[in-house]
Structures are given as C-alpha cells and as structure tokens.
Amino acid sequence: MSVRTLPLLFLNLGGEMLYILDQRLRAQNIPGDKARKVLNDIISTMFNRKFMEELFKPQELYSKKALRTVYDRLAHASIMRLNQASMDKLYDLMTMAFKYQVLLCPRPKDVLLVTFNHLDAIKGFIQDSPTILHQVDETFQQLTEIYGGLSAGEFQLIRQTLLIFFQDLHIRVSIFLKDKVQNSNGRFVLPVSGPLPWGTKVPGLVRTFNNKGEEVRKVEFKHGGSYVAAPKEGSFELYGDRVLKLGTNMYSVNRPMETHMSGASENLAAQTQESIAPNPLAKEELNLLARLIGGMEIKKPSGPEPGFRLNLFTTDEEEETSRRTKSWLGSWGSLRSWTSQGGVPARAMICLP
C-alpha cells in the first residue's frame, strides 16, 4: 500500500506509549527526576537523527511482530524495566488508542494533525532539554516537508494502509469502555453527530441544475445524523491550534488508568492465527529491522543509577493471570541476540488449541 505510512505509525504509537508510561510513573510515585530521565531517554532515542533517517525512507509497513520489537527496544532505552506482561499490555493499549484515532479522523489528512498533537505533547515532556526539543522540531519539519504536499488521495491511501494494519484488533480497553467510545464487543463507536470534516457540507441538500448551469430546484432530505460544519481547519504549522482532540493525552492526572483488561482471549485468537501462519519473508524483515534499530542509540544502565521496574498492573495477581493467558510468539527465539543487551528475554510459545 502506501510507502509513506511507517513514520506516522511509529510516531503516533510512540506518543501513546509515552502518555501511558508518564501516567504509570506518576501512579507508582516514581521520583520526579527519575521519571523525567526515563521520558527524556526514551524521547531522545525515538528522535535520534540516524533513526529518523531510516524511518522516513519510503518503505512498506513492517508486520505487527516486527514493529513490536522496535517498541520493546524503545521501552528499554532507559533505566526503567518492564516485564513481559506489562510490555504486552502497553503495546495493546498503544495500538488500540491509535486505531481509534485513525478510525475517527474526519478527513484522511487529519492523521497528520493527530501526529502533531502527539509531538506537541512530547515537547511538553522535555521542556527542560533544548537538545531533544530541537530533535523533535527537526522531525516536525521533516513531517511537514513530506506530508504537507500530499494530495487527499494519497492521504486516503495512507489511511487505508493504517486500517489494514489494525484490522481485526478488538482488544477492550477499560478507559474506552468507560468513556463509551468502545462497545463491549470491542468495536469503536462511530458517532453520527458532531463536527464535519473540513471541506464537507452538512448533508441534506439536493440541488438540480439545467443545461445552462442554473439551479432550478433545491430540495432537502433527512439524512439521519446530526452534524454541524467544522468551525475552522486545524493548524499544520509548528505551533498552532490543531482543533482536533484526537491524539491528545487522555490519561490526565485526575483519571487513573484502570489496568484491568478484558477481551484478552478474543485478541489471542487473532494473534494465534497470525503467528501460526508461516512467514517466509521473516529474514528480509529482520534485515530491515536491523537497519532501523541499528540507528537507535540504546543507553545501557551504568554507574550507581539503579534500574527500576514499572508495572502496568495494579496487583501482582492481575499480572499473573494475564501472563498465563497471553501467548508469546516463538519466532522471537531468533531475535534473542537483540534482547540480550538488557531487554526482556523471549519466552517460549504457548500453543492454543
């Protein structure tokens, strides 16, 4: 599909990851300076110039498995440690959040505004670090250069590519269920009211013209929704009102993220199908991945600074339950060498009937 999709996918998923980690760091009362260091380290790794160069090359999307490795590495680019179950959960939350944002984008081009919302928030996390701020601004420039001139048709193709990537993922997320943006069957609510995409008129009018181009008839019809015209277009500048709320941080201070996750088995069915099917292209993908991750500068924990463990579950019992019901992809065995530098060790696959 579109070969311009990977940067948008990576940056938005990365943004969601940072929102979640930030919230968990606060919830676990990790000291402020340590928490800031974690976020700084991850963000500076994400926006590393060499890494961004690789990312922005026109290329097809990686498989879900391959992309997951990138985030595994990224999440461990600091003194923070996540165990297997927490990493699984983090990734599920990230993907469902971005899937929701892509699905609800009024116009295909609005996915760029969603990306800018994430970048704006990321800049908020690293206000005290001018070097990293500069890196993020440079990425912003690159996004504007590449995506600023794309046509509506090209954005439609990007949107379709992203939706195909997220197809059949129906993990139920507590915060979405509570806000009623997701149904209990895992499907997102698509409202039939609210602001229209920029450039779309309120449905309900049929205009007839004669051969001379003069309007001869104007009839209204009931379209079934309750829409209003968009007040203004979101800004695509470095600074500006994005108007769109998708991509902003939904894990605010006052709303603790409930970590009970339901629907794991439904997701497993989809995952199992994918993992069992043989992938003859795995080797080529690993090579691409090597180039991408090669650009990442992972800081090894050194000196007197001790690492600490971040937990995405509120109780150990919950975590244990989740670990037993999750399967892990056996093909990661060949990637053991990647993770030996301080990442999470790969586990054996539990085959499901």
Place this chain on the structure above:
Amino acid sequence: MFRRERSIPLRGSAAALCNNLSVLQLPVRNLTHFGVVHGPSAQLLSAAPEGVPLAQRQLQAKEGAGVSPPLITQVHWCVLPFRVLLVLTSHRGIQMYESDGSVMVYWHALDAGDASLVQAVFARGIAASGHFICVGMWSGRVLVFDIPAKGPNIVLSEELAGHQTPITDIATEPAQGQLDCKPLENRDCVADMVTADDSGLLCVWQSGPEFKLLTRIPGFGVPCPSVQLWQGTVAAGYGNGQVRLYEASTGTLHVQIDAHARAICALDLAPELLSAAEDTFVHIWQLSRSPEGGYIEVEHCHGECVPDTQVCGARFCDPSGSSFAVTGYDLAEILRFSSM
C-alpha cells in the same frame, strides 16, 4: 422501507478499501455470488435467496518480490457477451479467473518501471465493456484487455491515457441499458465507459476496437472513489461526501447532493441510485427524467444507518433494486437489507 435480513458470515473481515463488494446476480440459477477483499486474500461465496450460504472460496494475491504479502485492491465480476470472468487486482498485478474462481485464466504482472520510490504501485478499478475488460493503474493509465469468447487467449489491446493520478474506479453501461437509451442525435457519440481517479477527474469514453475519449469532467480537490454509469448518466461519489450526477456525453452537471458526512466508498445504480459512505450510512435515491426539461431529477427514498460500521462496499442484489448488501471495515459478515 427496508428491513434487515439474515447476514452472511465471512471467513475474514472486509478490508478498509472502497468498492469492496462485488455482486453477481444469477437469477436463472436462483443464486447470488458475493466477492469481498480481506487483505492479501479475497473471499467469494454464493448464497441462496434467503441468504443461506452455499459455497465459498478464498483467492490469494499472487506473490511477488517484497517484504510483506501483496494486498488485493479490488475483486469484481465482469459480465461479457459470452462469458463471465472474475478479476482480482493487487499491488503485484491483475488476476483473471473463471467466474467461480476455480481456474486462473490470465495473469498480468504490473510493471513498476516508471514509478518513483515514493509511489505505491497497484492496479485498481475493474469494468467490462463489450468483449473488453478495462483495469486501472496507479499511474492513471487504463489497460484494455481483449477477451475471447472462451479460453485463456487474453490480449492487452490498448493502454488509455487520460488520467495522471491513480485510478479509483471504472464503470460501464450495462449491456441491456444501451437498448433503452434515450434517442441521441449523434449516434457516433455513445458514451459507454467512465473512469475516475484520486484527483476527482472523470473521463468519459466510447468503447470500440479503439477507445475514444469523449469528455473530461474535472475534479475539485477531492478523490472520486466510486463512479457509476447508467443510461447516459454518470453518478460520481466524492471524498467530501457529495454525489454528483452528470450528463455523460457532455459532462454537464445536473444534480449535486450533499449526501454524506464522510467520504463515499461505494455507489450502485440499477435503476435506483445507492450511495454508501464511511459515515455509516447507506442512502437510496430515485432517479427520473423531468418531463419538461428532460433533466435528471433525484429524490431521496431511504436512509439506513449501519451502527458503528465504516461501510466499505454496497451493492444492489437484484435488478429492481429491492434488496441490497453492505460490507464494513473489520466486519466479518455481509449485511443484507430488503424492502418490505
């Protein structure tokens, strides 16, 4: 008024493409065939009148070089004078099968030669015109294949240049429609094919041993993902939710409908007009010719909301337009509606 009928289950969910439902009506055999793209595979199934599924088959996109398995962009039945072929377009090429999908009779690999590194290469847009099958390309070119009455001796006979951006959809006059056409002064100017692209441009053609470009209808900044042609009228659905009807031979705009709140993903015309969009709505419109001015009139008949579903395909299931089927992104079933 329409009511929901029994859904037909799919093996895999429908992909978020446009025009992602093809229907082949076989009234003589009391069967309806459905075709839906899942991703790297497409599913064909046949159903009895009450929607009882009878047989199903999955087709894969033919492999080629690349990191990931190739994705299918569209599946469509082409009804020709002596045979029916099933055509599948993907990011690698064009596959043509016998109508039940059992035998591949032709494979055309895409030549990515001219594409720059940043362009996606694919075929998309399929229609039958007489004994030709026309398929659109990412480059804007339209390939015209000459199909023999039987056998695999399919030949690429022409490449039409009219578009500069990827083709989205192609529509042709149904064969029987041409007999009922209102009398045209200039019989040399029979518009029987329309092609649409990502920029919203429409090209109207006359088919023949050599296809002739009759008129161009410019876009206005949004893609035209879906187009239909019936009795000299072009119906076009756009990315901003508008449906426009034009006189095919002249390109004159006759009707403009602010029909949907999101991009249109599918149209069908036979004789009512059906429009479906990502806003979860399907609308049915009645078309008629006004007695005085002879211009096209449109009246809204029915609107159906498919809750929480980003519709990606919709078609009438019978010639009178009394029933239709709908597919949605992430939905592993074909929804059916029929009038009460």
